[in-house]
Amino acid sequence: MTILEGLLWTPRGWQSGRLRFESEIQEVQMQFPGTHLSETQLSGTQLRAAEPLGAPFIVPGFIDVHVHGGGGFDAMDGEDGVRGLARFHARHGTTALLATTITNPWERVLGALERVRAVQGAPQPGEASVLGAHLEGPFVNPLKLGAQPPFTLLPTPQRVAEVLAAGVVRVVTLAPELPGAVEAARQFARAGVRVSLGHTIATAEEAVAVTEAVLTEGGEVGGTHLFNAMSGLSGREPGVIGALLSRPATFAELILDGHHVHPTSFLSAHAAKPERMLLVTDAMRAAGMPDGDYDLGGQTATVRAGQARLAGGSLAGSLLTMDQALRGAVKAGLSLHRSVALASAHPARYLGLSDRGGLSAGQRADLVVLNGELKVVQVYVKGRAVL
Ligand SMILES: [Zn+2]
Numbered sequence: 001m002t003i004l005e006g007l008l009w010t011p012r013g014w015q016s017g018r019l020r021f022e023s024e025i026q027e028v029q030m031q032f033p034g035t036h037l038s039e040t041q042l043s044g045t046q047l048r049a050a051e052p053l054g055a056p057f058i059v060p061g062f063i064d065v066h067v068h069g070g071g072g073f074d075a076m077d078g079e080d081g082v083r084g085l086a087r088f089h090a091r092h093g094t095t096a097l098l099a100t101t102i103t104n105p106w107e108r109v110l111g112a113l114e115r116v117r118a119v120q121g122a123p124q125p126g127e128a129s130v131l132g133a134h135l136e137g138p139f140v141n142p143l144k145l146g147a148q149p150p151f152t153l154l155p156t157p158q159r160v161a162e163v164l165a166a167g168v169v170r171v172v173t174l175a176p177e178l179p180g181a182v183e184a185a186r187q188f189a190r191a192g193v194r195v196s197l198g199h200t201i202a203t204a205e206e207a208v209a210v211t212e213a214v215l216t217e218g219g220e221v222g223g224t225h226l227f228n229a230m231s232g233l234s235g236r237e238p239g240v241i242g243a244l245l246s247r248p249a250t251f252a253e254l255i256l257d258g259h260h261v262h263p264t265s266f267l268s269a270h271a272a273k274p275e276r277m278l279l280v281t282d283a284m285r286a287a288g289m290p291d292g293d294y295d296l297g298g299q300t301a302t303v304r305a306g307q308a309r310l311a312g313g314s315l316a317g318s319l320l321t322m323d324q325a326l327r328g329a330v331k332a333g334l335s336l337h338r339s340v341a342l343a344s345a346h347p348a349r350y351l352g353l354s355d356r357g358g359l360s361a362g363q364r365a366d367l368v369v370l371n372g373e374l375k376v377v378q379v380y381v382k383g384r385a386v387l
Pocket residue numbers: 066068100136282317
């Protein structure tokens with residue numbers, strides 16, 4: 001039995017108290033039951049007000065639904081790659097993740113999914129839980145590749161069936177304008193796979209058609225790194241961004257590394273979708289590594305000054321970790337309480353997981369302890385310390 005004391009994150013605010021846990025949270029003892037510290041008391045510049053309480057922040061473990069790599073490892077490298085990135089990100093507070101594939105020759109993508117499934121079925125101590133895979137490509141628009149290599153394919157029923165047969169994909173990035181996208185979206189939704197609009201030049205109408213198809217099937221819709229590699233929002237052309245922000249039922253990922261999204265764009269999106277924004281890293285293998293050249297799906301990405309770029313200049317994923325993304329949200333002006341929701345509670349809800357994303361008795365003991373500077377000082381995955 002382990003005990004942690006501090007300021008506990010609850011859906012309504014912070015509460016001073018104590019957690020007792022083994023692999024699951026056994027008991028939550030509030031010091032002053034019923035008295036929540038309101039969000040404003042701890043928001044923005046008033047964050048420091050929490051420090052005199054002498055409390056570390058105890059928050060539910062971060063869930064990253066879009067991560068390719070880190071610590072030198074990549075999800076396309078096979079089992080060692082997936083385990084390596086899961087270990088690296090666990091030390092930064094990520095307790096669960098979707099290993100994310102990149103657009104590559106079809107057999108190679110299917111092979112990578114098999115390896116992810118092997119890791120998912122045999123978790124090891126020190127790793128973030130691998131909940132499955134995020135299939136990013138090949139069902140994307142060749143005109144909006146971003147850093148995806150040019151091996152795009154159409155989402156035919158046969159290919160969708162092959163993906164579903166792998167039994168490990170929980171999120172698929174799909175460009176709504178591709179021929180067959182609406183039918184593919186239905187096929188994914190019926191199988192419980194979240195359909196995330198991305199790498200797309202779709203019109204708002206095309207994005208809404210896929211969104212409605214998925215929602216009608218009882219599925220969930222997301223947006224792959226909102227603002228990046230998708231048609232923009234303007235008065236006459238709402239694009240995919242307009243479609244996502246105007247539909248409250250949809251979720252959206254954001255890369256808050258200081259390079260992909262301006263803080264004001266982030267705050268506008270958050271205002272439109274306060275309960276359904278997700279922080280993701282979209283990290284590539286160079287996260288946590290020194291500057292230099294790194295492989296990204298067979299391409300060379302050069303890492304310098306906190307950015308990874310392809311030879312042509314495109315941002316090649318990020319070097320983020322979830323704790324950095326969280327600090328980015330706070331720096332942009334969101335309260336710490338809200339920012340934690342974007343990193344844990346919202347992705348849990350997106351994936352339909354009720355056993356994590358909060359600090360209630362009976363939930364998994366996936367926990368992160370942050371100090372007053374929002375640095376990760378302790379991490380527990382299923383009650384076992386990884387840091
Ligand atoms: Zn990505």
